Amino acid sequence: MKEYTVHLSEKGTIAVDDTILVKGVQSAAGSRILEGYIPLFSAEAVTRLECKGYVVSGKTHVGEFGLDLVGEFSYYAEKEEDLKGAAASLVAMGEVKAALGVDVNGAPRRAAALSGVDFLKPTYGTVSRYGIISGAASGEQMGVYAGNVEGVSEIMEVISGHDEKDGTSLKGATYDYSTDVVAGKRVCIIKELLDNVDDKTRERVNAFAETLRRSGVVVEEISCDLFDLANITWQILMTAETCNNVSRYDGVKYGYRAAEYKTIDELYTNSRTEGFNFLTKSVILYGSDVLSKDRYDDCYGKSLKVRRVVAEKFEELMKRYDAVLTPVCSQTEYKAYDISEAFEIVFKESVFTSIANLIGIPALVSGKIQLMGKHFSESVLLDLARCTERVGE
């Protein structure tokens, strides 16, 4: 029954992950609940690429609603090897020129680091969210996987820009991914984020820092407690918004419907019980809890306020630095694990990625490390990554 196919396509074409709608092609966000859902329209980014003559060749596996670590929990991918049918690995294998992925909780960034390709999650509002199977609207953003920063820039220039179909798309902003010199730029490494990572990861960050220094970049290690706070805040907002957005998948209108039911409540319950995986269910439960009347003020309401505090503090930090250099994951290797542990594991690993979703800043994964900067600092991040790529050559 798992006949979901990944079209491995000619070189030079673009793949999009399964949370991105392509007209006429099943788009199910890796979830059984959307089995058989054929969208009537394509995502804005897909349309823009096609208008520029790019061929969007197919859909790639994605973990259910993009909630997992690297895409391991897709309903349509049975084995771990199926991770090779995911966007990052197709780019790594050179099967496609680039791919689009939706970053709701860091999964594309971790997948890129695992495969050794680049992924840019741009500033929130840069790429239209029209045509994304939405999870957490306030922080999710579509980004680009490519083999190098040139590839990322090329695709970003096509898909960026205002779209009136998306009220969160920024008006009047212009996007410039051209290059500049990096000498004299200032980058910081967060001490707390290196405390609980394996040696290889730490070495990688340090090696990247060294390369930057050789190009004339000032790299300093500092102490900063924002990341844990940003993580728990984003997990609260992300679970709540996802819980709300997936509540429309009820077996009534489209997608999966349970075979057995007598009443409308049973139709809902059975379809959702069978249609969602354990991780999505955990997110739904966590999300409905933080929104409940008794908990709202202490959880969701407070998180909205903390989000502003984190944004202000990060802005302060970015007055002294041009970018932050961090790991993407705590480990360099992906180890398979049981889905019953997924919620805790993803929560823990998201400490490196959440801040970018929470406050909408750009995050670039390149050379298996991550660079983040203030809003619209994509070109700085790309320049910094470019100078290490040149060393690699």
Added chain:
Amino acid sequence: MNYEMVIGLETHVELSTESKIFCSCGGHSAAKEPNDCVCPACSGMPGMLPVMNKKVVELAVTAGLMLNCEISRYTTFDKKNYYYPDLPCAYQITQFNHPICTNGCVTLKTSNGERDIHINRIHMEEDAGKLVHAGKASYIDNNRTSVPLIEVVTEPDFRNVEEVITYLNKLKTMLRSAGISECEEGAMRCDVNISVRPEGSTEFGIRSEIKNMASFEAIEKAIRYEVQRHMDAIEFETEELVQETRRYDDLSGKTFAMRNKETAADYRYFPDPNLMPIIIDDEWLKAIKAQMPVAIDEKSDAYREAGISDKEIDVLIHNHIASTLLDDVVALGCDAKNASGWILTDCAGILRKNGKLLNDLEVNAEDLAAIINMVVRGTINRMSGKKILSAVIEKGVDPVAYCKENALDAKVDTATIEKIMDTVLLENSKALEDYKNGKVQAKQAIFGACVRALKNTADIDIIRELLDKKLNNL
């Protein structure tokens, strides 16, 4: 013991916009088949995002201004979560924390004198769809899904049924006069909050909320039933009152419990991240105010002063299209009383002949003013004017060109009129004699006879002019 009822109203009103609140689907009220007016957005498909319909904001602000509310300069939308098959997204987009209007007040004229009813808030939201039950199956019709509503919430200021019905009538009149809502059957729905307390008490009794009533008659009956139920419970301890939501059953005339405080749903409201806060700046507010019709009371007075009859005023203040057309025609220099007759008698008559209503009227003010002016100036007579008006309404012709093409203005042939007038003078030789002998009033009788004879041929002013000339030359 004497009891007092304490009532607050939540009135949902469907707005008269061309499209739905967050997508461009339109014309749901004219839809013939279920799901004729749906798109991926209003049927809850993934990937679609809500885009705010600006007109909804403007109509809500207009309603707020008419109800003397404070207009929020910063207003946001929230999601209200609940599962029901007629709610495709499993949440309704509404306003919880920052409604668009707050703190209003409306004064009612009741048999006990004037009463102030305070408005707690007005907020914008989307409507849900409809379920159609047939046999064992249920079907979903999303035509109404995402149709814009405003909810007008009053303070618990009502003390009797008369006040409630007076308020609802006034609200309906206001909303219709401003083109905010047609308030047709089902487009205005009420939730009624009721409690009862001993007269003189300042504390509120236990409250029940009767949901979703569409007719004033049902509201009145439900209130009477519910108040009696509360009084019986307090006085005779027939039952224990609990705070609960109830529904009114039209057939039995009774209310029934739906859910109580313990089983009440937790709607898990939270701000909708897909809709940016709406900022209403001075400029926008000024533009909305400029578009606003004059307040009904002022408007009625102005019409009355212009000599329009009370019967016509009643039609005009309920009909936004007619009153707007009248105001525009008057602005173009026409007399209000005369123009009102053209709209309410002649236009309405022509529409009726075509099986249409005054609401279907599509005449631009310039065309109507041109016709009225031709008649007033005597270029054509009233009959020809009506003929041209018919052609304008039915075929959309240009009135001046149509008049020329059909030589309607040629009918005014002074020689013919004078000939008829001579005959009239002969027939009224007695009056003519009186006039010659200095009896001024006799002129009026002659004039009347001429008008009767020439009614369909010439305009009054022409008749008067020609008659004066004739009499002066005697």
